[in-house]
Amino acid sequence: MKVICLQENLKFILNITQNIIGRNLTLPILNNVLLQTENGRLKISSTNLEVGINTWVSGKVEKNGVITCPAKVLANFVNNLPNKKVELEVKNNTLTIKCENYKANLNGLPADDFPIIPKIEEDPLVELKSGVLRDALLKVVGAASLSESRPEITGILFKFDKRELKLAATDSFRLAEKIIFETNKKSEDVKSLIIPQKTVQEIIRALGEKETDVRICLSASQILFDGGDIQVISRLIDGQYPDYQQIIPKNFSTQATIDRSELLSIIKVAAVFSNKTNSINFSLNNNELEVLSQDPELGENKSKIAAKIQGKKIEANFNYRYLLDGLANIGTKQVFLGLNSDSSPAIIKPIGDESYVYLIMPIKAN
C-alpha cells in the first residue's frame, strides 16, 4: 500500500474512527484501525463488535494494499504533524508515515485477523440532513436507561411512522420524544427499531461534524447510517419497546407558561437543599410557581417566580436533575408545564414547537 493524503483530512477521519476503540486486552486487534485502499481512496475502519465505523479519505493511491495498526498511536502521531501531505506506505506489516521531515514506522498486524464489519446493501428507509438528525438525537439520547434489567429501554426507539421519524427514550422515570416531520421517507410503512445508546452517541459525534445527507438502511439485525464518507453500522436491540404514547397525557388539570431561564434558576437554587433524594417541591397557584426544598442538616429554600397558570392549584415533587435534563433540550424562551396530580406524569414542552415533549414522573411524597 502507498497512499498520499492531506494531514488535515487524515486527522479528521482518524479521530472519528478511533472514538469507539477502548482498551481491549482479550482481543488486541480491536485496538487497531484497518487501513485499506478501495476504488482509488483510502478506507479506514474500526469496530468494537457492537458498532463499526467506515470512513474514506481522498488522496492519491499509488499502490493498493491493506494493514491494521494501533488506532490511538496512529491518531496521536498524525494529530501532531503539520498540515502538509502525508505519505502512508506498508511494507512487511509495518506502516511508514512520512510528512516533511517527520517519519515513523508503526508496527502493524495482519489484516486477516480484523473482524468483518457487516455490509448492508438494502435501499434506504429514509434520507435526512445530518444536522437535523444530530439535533433530534441530542434531545432524547440522555433519557435512555442505563440499567440492563430492561434491555429494550437501554436503547433509543426509532419509529418510522408514515412520513415521520419518531425518536424516543425513557428510563421509566422520564421520557423524551422528538419527531422529525420532514424526511423523504419513501414508503408509509411503520417500522420500529431499538438502537443502542452508545451507537446513537457515536452517530451524534461522527455524523454531526459535517453537514451531509444521511441515508438510513436496514438489514435483518443491523442498521447503517450512511453519510457518504462516513458510515456507522450497529447491531439492533431485540425486544418490544413499551407503548409509551398512551402514557403521555393530552389534557391537564393545571397548565403553566413559564420563562425558561427563570425556571432554570429557581430549580438550580432549590437543588442546593434537595438532599440525597434530589427532590424539590413545585407548587402552582395564583400565577406563581413556588419551589420548596429542605435538607435537615443544611437548611431550606423557598423561592418563587411568576407563571401564567390555568386550572386548579397543584403541588408535586420532582427530581431536579430530570427537570434540568428536560429543560436543557428546550431552546424556546417560554416553556409549557402541564400537570394532573402529584402522582401522574407531568409534561414539559417548548411553546410553539410541537416536535418535542419531555415527560417526568413526580416523586411520591412519603
Next chain:
Amino acid sequence: MKVICLQENLKFILNITQNIIGRNLTLPILNNVLLQTENGRLKISSTNLEVGINTWVSGKVEKNGVITCPAKVLANFVNNLPNKKVELEVKNNTLTIKCENYKANLNGLPADDFPIIPKIEEDPLVELKSGVLRDALLKVVGAASLSESRPEITGILFKFDKRELKLAATDSFRLAEKIIFETNKKSEDVKSLIIPQKTVQEIIRALGEKETDVRICLSASQILFDGGDIQVISRLIDGQYPDYQQIIPKNFSTQATIDRSELLSIIKVAAVFSNKTNSINFSLNNNELEVLSQDPELGENKSKIAAKIQGKKIEANFNYRYLLDGLANIGTKQVFLGLNSDSSPAIIKPIGDESYVYLIMPIKAN
C-alpha cells in the same frame, strides 16, 4: 448581622474563599466560611489550617454580627441567584439569604469554634502588580516536587534579593527560575522563604482575577499576600532551599536557536513512541535537530527540524514531559537550547528575555 450586597460581588468572593475548602470529616467547621461585619463591610474568611483567605465585600451593613456556614452550599445557592441585591441576615445561628423572590435559611455553626487566621501587621517587604506576580508564579509553580521526602523542595523559593524578587522551583529533575526585576522593594536585604506549592496555586487563583497591588508581608512563621480586598495568609516551609544557582550552566559546548512551535511539534510527535520512560533522543548537528524515539512494541519515530546551531555535535535523552512543561512557560517565537554533555544539565530560555530559565537533566543512556 444584617448586610445587603450585590449578588455579583458576593459570588466572586465566595468562589475565591471556598476554593481551599476540601471535605473535612474530622473538623467539620473547616468546611465552613466565616462571615462577619468589620468596619462597615462584610468580611468572609476560610482556612484549611495551612492557608487562610480573607476577603471583603462592600455593601450596606445594617446590623453587626458573625456566623459560620457551609461554604459549598452557600456558594452554590448564591451562584444561581439573579444579579440583584442580596440580603444576608443572621438569627439564632441561621443565615437567611433573600434575593428578590428567592429565600433560603442556612444552618450555621457558632463562630467561636472557627480557627483563628493569623494576623500579620509588619510593614510590607515588597509591593507589586497582581498580574506580574501571577504570571511569574505560573512559570515556576509546576516544577516543584510532589514528593514529601525533601519537604524544602515541595515549595516555591521566594528570594528577595537586592531590588529583585527571584522565584524558583525544582523537583531535582528540572528547575524553573523567574526573576521579577521591577519591584518597589524598600531595602536591599536578602531574604529567602519557601512557600507551599498549594499556597502559590491559591495566590495565582485568588489574586490573579483582578488587577490590583499586592503587598507581601512577613511574620516569624507566616507570610501575607495582601491584595486589598483579598488576603492570602500561609505558613512557610522550614528548611534550607538548595543553592540551585551554582548548577545553572552559564557556558555551553553546543547552543541552538529553534522555532518554538516547531520544537513543540517534534517533541509531541516523538512522544508517541517514547514508551514508559518518556525518553526521547535529541541529536544536534549541522543546523538540524533530529529527534528519535523508539517503543519495542509500537514502532519508532525519526523526525527533524531546522535549528541554528553553534558548537560541537551532541546527543542527549530527555523526558518529553519536562520539555513540554518548560516550553509551555515560554512565549517567545524563538527558543534557546544549551547543552554541555549527555549527563549534565541543559537549559531552555526564551530568546530576548533574561528573566526566565528552565533547566532540565538529561536521562542517562543505559
